[in-house]
Amino acid sequence: MSDNTHKLLSSLAEDPETLERFKKDPEGVMKEYGVPEDHQKLILSGDKEKLADEAGIDHNKLQFIII
Amino acid sequence: MVPGRLSVVGTGIRPGGHLTREAQHLLRGADRVFTVVDGLTLDRLRELNARVESLQDAYAVGRRRDDSYAEMVRRILAPLDEGAHVCAAFYGHPGVFVWPAHEAIRQARAAGHRAVMYPGISAEDCLFADLGLDPALHGCQSFEATDFLLHARRFDPTAALILWQPVTLGDLRRDAFEHDPEWVKVLAEVLAADYPADHPVTVYEAAVFPLDEPRREQVPLNRLHEARFSQVSTLYLPPAAPPALSAERLERLGISESELTFGAYQLHRRG
DSSP states (O other): OOHHHHHHHHHHHHOHHHHHHHHHOHHHHHHHHTOOHHHHHHHHHTOHHHHHHHHTOOGGGOOOOOO | OOOOEEEEEEOBSSTTTTOOHHHHHHHHHOSEEEEEOOHHHHHHHHHHOSOEEEOGGGOOTTSOHHHHHHHHHHHHHGGGGGTOEEEEEESBOTTSSOHHHHHHHHHHHHTTOEEEEOOOOOHHHHHHHHTTOOHHHHOEEEEEHHHHHHTTOOOOTTSEEEEEOGGGTTOTTSOOOOOOHHHHHHHHHHHTTTSOTTOEEEEEEOOOSTTOOOEEEEEEGGGGGGSOOOTTOEEEEOOSSOOOOOHHHHHHHTOOGGGOOOOHHHHHHHO
16 A cells, blocks of 8 residues: 555544545545555545555454454 | 562553553553554554563464463563563553463562553443443443353343353354354343344444444344354453432431432433
8 A cells, every 4th residue: 555545544544634624525535645656546445445445454454353 | 689670551442542652651661561452552562662572472373262372472471580681562451351461460560570550541431432332321231242151140130231252152262263152042032031022233343444334243042053253252241220219228228319410321221
């Protein structure tokens, strides 16, 4: 995953205002962060599983602590 | 032996967004960091400290969870004997449904090390926000789903009921991560003794990925066995009815109902 995509995802996780802006204008916010075109397409495609997999947070590939 | 120092922190549910300043400070200053978190959070931790080691590899399909947790504890504690400051970072709240975190604290203290747990944002905290549930309103009971099913619990259907990790229902050997719908049916039958058959049950999952919305899927109790559960699913049952005042307790206190001043939250739950 590119640094810029990573920065965007981190901002979306940490900054609710950027997340709101992203929901209204995803292309604009992705351009602002310099997200590469293939990742922009992936994000816009709504394929969250593939994106989560790329970001390393795919639930299917992670084990969570269950007591 | 120079005593070591163990700090156990939670990273919350949202990668990075729920990381407290306190946790960041401890992570930055630690000699070693051991962690069970998602990939985005792992990257964030690596920005804070280069010596981060993921404990995800302690899990293996078919391996009993208790063996995985024992390995995690061993790895966390090992550097303490050299006097190191170890930070163990678990997703969510490190003290909520995290056996190895509590066990690491217990063993570290028993071995003469300094060990402190610091709170984080748990899935239950996210549930309170996402479902609009205030535990003060009705009271709130929280059980591990399999433990709840197997033991003759006395619980109160006029309070909220949260059942954690339904994905373990039917996992007899504690080495699988899939539930048995037959066990869910029995759980629903047990609950139906205190709730209407079609009582709404919310299958809840906090939003982890920034683009996710929380899962808030409502299923009638008698169809709960049809629901899909993941490792991060939690069940929420709203109260079946408001609580009844105890005439016997009012009498013991020497007061009548008309003398009571009810809080706004108590009036709200009466409808």
